[in-house]
Amino acid sequence: MIILDYRDKRPIYEQVVDKLERLIVGGALEADTKMPSVRSLAVELSVNPNTIQRAYVMLEQMGYLYTISGRGNFVAPESEWRGSKVQEMLKECHEMLLRAKEAGVTKEQLLVQLSKVYEEAEHD
Amino acid sequence: MIILDYRDKRPIYEQVVDKLERLIVGGALEADTKMPSVRSLAVELSVNPNTIQRAYVMLEQMGYLYTISGRGNFVAPESEWRGSKVQEMLKECHEMLLRAKEAGVTKEQLLVQLSKVYEEAEHD
Amino acid sequence: MIILDYRDKRPIYEQVVDKLERLIVGGALEADTKMPSVRSLAVELSVNPNTIQRAYVMLEQMGYLYTISGRGNFVAPESEWRGSKVQEMLKECHEMLLRAKEAGVTKEQLLVQLSKVYEEAEHD
Amino acid sequence: MIILDYRDKRPIYEQVVDKLERLIVGGALEADTKMPSVRSLAVELSVNPNTIQRAYVMLEQMGYLYTISGRGNFVAPESEWRGSKVQEMLKECHEMLLRAKEAGVTKEQLLVQLSKVYEEAEHD
DNA sequence: GTGGTCTAGACCACG
DNA sequence: GTGGTCTAGACCACC
Numbered sequence: 433m434i435i436l437d438y439r440d441k442r443p444i445y446e447q448v449v450d451k452l453e454r455l456i457v458g459g460a461l462e463a464d465t466k467m468p469s470v471r472s473l474a475v476e477l478s479v480n481p482n483t484i485q486r487a488y489v490m491l492e493q494m495g496y497l498y499t500i501s502g503r504g505n506f507v508a509p510e511s512e513w514r515g516s517k518v519q520e521m522l523k524e525c526h527e528m529l530l531r532a533k534e535a536g537v538t539k540e541q542l543l544v545q546l547s548k549v550y551e552e553a554e555h556d
Numbered sequence: 557m558i559i560l561d562y563r564d565k566r567p568i569y570e571q572v573v574d575k576l577e578r579l580i581v582g583g584a585l586e587a588d589t590k591m592p593s594v595r596s597l598a599v600e601l602s603v604n605p606n607t608i609q610r611a612y613v614m615l616e617q618m619g620y621l622y623t624i625s626g627r628g629n630f631v632a633p634e635s636e637w638r639g640s641k642v643q644e645m646l647k648e649c650h651e652m653l654l655r656a657k658e659a660g661v662t663k664e665q666l667l668v669q670l671s672k673v674y675e676e677a678e679h680d
Numbered sequence: 681m682i683i684l685d686y687r688d689k690r691p692i693y694e695q696v697v698d699k700l701e702r703l704i705v706g707g708a709l710e711a712d713t714k715m716p717s718v719r720s721l722a723v724e725l726s727v728n729p730n731t732i733q734r735a736y737v738m739l740e741q742m743g744y745l746y747t748i749s750g751r752g753n754f755v756a757p758e759s760e761w762r763g764s765k766v767q768e769m770l771k772e773c774h775e776m777l778l779r780a781k782e783a784g785v786t787k788e789q790l791l792v793q794l795s796k797v798y799e800e801a802e803h804d
Numbered sequence: 805m806i807i808l809d810y811r812d813k814r815p816i817y818e819q820v821v822d823k824l825e826r827l828i829v830g831g832a833l834e835a836d837t838k839m840p841s842v843r844s845l846a847v848e849l850s851v852n853p854n855t856i857q858r859a860y861v862m863l864e865q866m867g868y869l870y871t872i873s874g875r876g877n878f879v880a881p882e883s884e885w886r887g888s889k890v891q892e893m894l895k896e897c898h899e900m901l902l903r904a905k906e907a908g909v910t911k912e913q914l915l916v917q918l919s920k921v922y923e924e925a926e927h928d
Numbered sequence: 929g930t931g932g933t934c935t936a937g938a939c940c941a942c943g
Numbered sequence: 944g945t946g947g948t949c950t951a952g953a954c955c956a957c958c
Contacts, residue, residue, distance in 0.1 A: 549653040750957040777921040
């Protein structure tokens with residue numbers, strides 16, 4: 433389900449949050465899907481259960497999960513996070529683009545990047 | 557010259573590196589300008605000299621400064637860093653755009669951001 | 681594990697880096713071996729932990745170690761450094777040979793040195 | 805006569821020693837040539853006279869110069885230094901070759917370097 | 929216990 | 944006065 437990179441400088445719980453967020457945002461995990469239990473995921477990743485617990489709590493605060501006591505953790509519906517996530521990404525992109533411009537990156541170079549990411553091949 | 561943000565969770569030396577890098581990349585500090593001495597900047601920021609020393613060493617490794625022992629630290633010429641900085645920014649932008657696409661941001665939204673940043677018709 | 685040479689004028693952290701680099705490059709420390717902790721090596725060498733910390737950071741930047749925060753430092757796999765190390769050595773050798781030639785050393789003398797080092801007929 | 809590299813990490817007096825040594829060893833300065841006075845060289849290099857004085861003293865100790873009080877410093881005859889210099893270089897080369905071999909450099913790669921430095925073009 | 933950061937001192941070489 | 948190194952402490956986050 434997840435592969436941890438132990439060479440990554442970030443704390444493990446943060447990596448777990450990040451990977452799971454991408455799975456949810458990317459649509460790999462649909463709404464109301466049951467997440468693996470804290471303990472089972474901890475075993476799977478060879479990690480302390482506290483670490484997974486912490487990740488789940490963060491994901492819940494971010495609106496990606498909801499918890500039913502005694503039942504487990506479940507993926508929240510898109511309406512809970514889609515809008516705010518897009519806004520957040522747009523803001524981050526804006527700041528990064530500003531920094532890129534400041535560093536001497538041209539508009540053309542960025543358009544190339546944009547094309548590479550959204551390569552048209554799809555509706556042709 | 558610099559204002560530290562104590563709410564920022566990043567280490568102080570990293571903040572210093574970041575701010576100075578922006579000043580240099582942004583052109584506020586010209587090549588061969590003498591930087592404040594390690595000790596004086598430490599006093600100005602109410603910080604330990606070791607912390608500033610560390611920041612200066614990092615900036616030197618990144619190619620933004622050159623050091624003449626016993627004389628001081630000086631801003632390196634653009635040729636030392638311009639190219640690599642642009643490459644680094646392009647790579648970062650690529651990754652951010654990928655994440656943005658993943659999160660559901662449309663190409664149109666990003667084009668708007670791009671235009672806002674590189675607005676060529678300020679009062680047209 | 682390491683013996684410091686107090687007559688050596690180089691800074692301690694550099695000596696530590698040098699010795700450990702040789703141990704790794706020479707194959708005495710295999711990939712993924714756990715290095716002694718910063719504090720324990722500091723005690724062993726009767727040196728301040730900061731000094732060891734600095735050495736480990738340098739070795740990490742050079743690709744010889746990888747760090748897992750809260751777990752320790754580990755020897756990186758050969759692929760991380762073998763190529764660049766060979767390139768570096770070749771460049772250094774080139775410069776040294778130039779200086780040797782300049783000083784009047786003949787090609788024959790150098791061929792003798794080369795044979796001595798790579799003596800392929802130990803007991804032939 | 806000499807060009808200093810202010811970005812060089814080594815102390816200036818050491819750079820001066822090194823450059824002058826090469827000029828003498830390389831044959832650019834013949835035996836009994838009068839060296840520029842301490843003060844004039846200091847002015848030429850925009851450097852403190854003490855620095856040049858220190859360099860001259862070192863060169864004298866190394867056998868490259870001799871001093872005649874009130875007259876100046878002169879280049880010593882080859883017999884004073886040629887032999888020891890060659891020995892020193894051979895020793896240094898030996899150590900470097902050992903380290904190169906240890907790092908995984910092959911004999912063939914070193915032979916290539918050797919050929920590049922002593923390119924045959926001369927007696928062909 | 930581990931690495932990461934920081935402080936408050938100190939000494940040295942260099943110019 | 945400048946950078947470079949080092950010590951002896953301390954606190955923090957992570958696991």
